[in-house]
Amino acid sequence: MNNTQKSLGNGTQKSSGNNALMGWFAGGAIVFALLVGVLIYMFVMGNASNFENNDIVKGHPKNILGIIHRGGFIVPLLIAVNITVILVVVERFITLTAASGKGNAASFIRNIRQMLGKNQFEDAIAACNEQKGSLANVVRSGLVRYQMVTKDIKLSNDEKKAAIEKELEEATGLELPMLSRNLVIISTCASIGTLIGLIGTVFGMIRAFAALANTGAPDTAALATGISEALVNTAFGIIASTLAIIFYNYFTNRIDSMTYSMDEAGYSIVSEFNANHA
Numbered sequence: 298m299n300n301t302q303k304s305l306g307n308g309t310q311k312s313s314g315n316n317a318l319m320g321w322f323a324g325g326a327i328v329f330a331l332l333v334g335v336l337i338y339m340f341v342m343g344n345a346s347n348f349e350n351n352d353i354v355k356g357h358p359k360n361i362l363g364i365i366h367r368g369g370f371i372v373p374l375l376i377a378v379n380i381t382v383i384l385v386v387v388e389r390f391i392t393l394t395a396a397s398g399k400g401n402a403a404s405f406i407r408n409i410r411q412m413l414g415k416n417q418f419e420d421a422i423a424a425c426n427e428q429k430g431s432l433a434n435v436v437r438s439g440l441v442r443y444q445m446v447t448k449d450i451k452l453s454n455d456e457k458k459a460a461i462e463k464e465l466e467e468a469t470g471l472e473l474p475m476l477s478r479n480l481v482i483i484s485t486c487a488s489i490g491t492l493i494g495l496i497g498t499v500f501g502m503i504r505a506f507a508a509l510a511n512t513g514a515p516d517t518a519a520l521a522t523g524i525s526e527a528l529v530n531t532a533f534g535i536i537a538s539t540l541a542i543i544f545y546n547y548f549t550n551r552i553d554s555m556t557y558s559m560d561e562a563g564y565s566i567v568s569e570f571n572a573n574h575a
Contacts, residue, residue: 398430494534
C-alpha cells in the first residue's frame with residue numbers, strides 16, 4: 298500500500314509540473330504568434346518584389362502577398378490570432394490524445410467491470426497503469442481507496458462508500474482542468490478574430506471613402522488600397538474565428554465524452570462496493 302501511495306504522490310507532482318508547463322505554453326504561444334505575425338507582415342508580405350517597380354508605398358500589388366500587405370497594420374494581429382489558434386489546437390490534440398490513454402475507453406471500462414466482478418483489484422490497477430490516461434487515473438484512485446476502506450473495520454459501510462465517492466470526485470476534479478486548459482484561448486480567438494477583422498474593415502472603408510472625397514478625380518490608388526485593406530482584414534478575421542469555433546466545439550465534445558467515461562467508471566466502482574457490502 299505504501300508503494301501505491303508513493304505512486305499517487307509522484308503522479309500529483311507530475312501533474313503540478315505539467316500544469317506549470319501548460320501555463321508557460323499559453324503565454325509563450327501568444328508572444329511567439331505576435332512576433333511571427335509581425336515578421337511575416339514586414340519581410341514576407343512587405344517584400345518589395347511583391348509590388349510594381351519595387352515600390353511598397355505607391356506600387357500596385359503583383360501577387361496575393363502584396364494584396365494582403367495592403368490590409369495594413371491590423372494584418373499582423375490577425376496573423377497572430379490564426380497562428381495562436383493553430384498552436385493551441387496542436388497542443389490540445391497532443392494533450393487529449395495522451396489523456397485518452399491506450400485503447401478504447403468503452404473496452405477499458407468493460408474490462409474493469411469484469412475484474413471488479415471477480416474481485417481482481419490488483420489486475421484492475423495493473424490495467425489502469427497500462428492504460429495511462431485520465432480515465433485510468435480516476436479509476437486507479439477509486440480502486441486504491443476501495444482497497445483501503447474495506448480493510449478499515451472502524452468505518453461503517455456508508456462511510457466507506459462516501460470515502461470512495463469523495464476520492465473519485467477529487468480524482469476527476471484533478472483531471473478536468475488539465476483537459477480543458479487553454480480552451481479559453483481558442484474561444485477568445487473565436488470572438489476577437491472577427492472583431493479585429495471588423496476594425497481593419499472599418500479603417501479600410503474610411504480610407505476608401507476618403508479617396509472618393511477628394512476634389513476632382515478620385516485617387517484610384519488610395520481607393521483600391523482602402524478596399525483591399527477592408528476585404529483582407531475581413532477574410533483573415535473570418536478564417537480565424539471559423540477555425541477557432543470548429544476546434545473549440547470539437548475539443549469540448551471530446552472532453553465531455555471523456556468526462557462521461559470517468560463518471561461511468563466511478564459509478565461501476567461504487568456499484569460494485571454496494572453489491573459486495575449490502
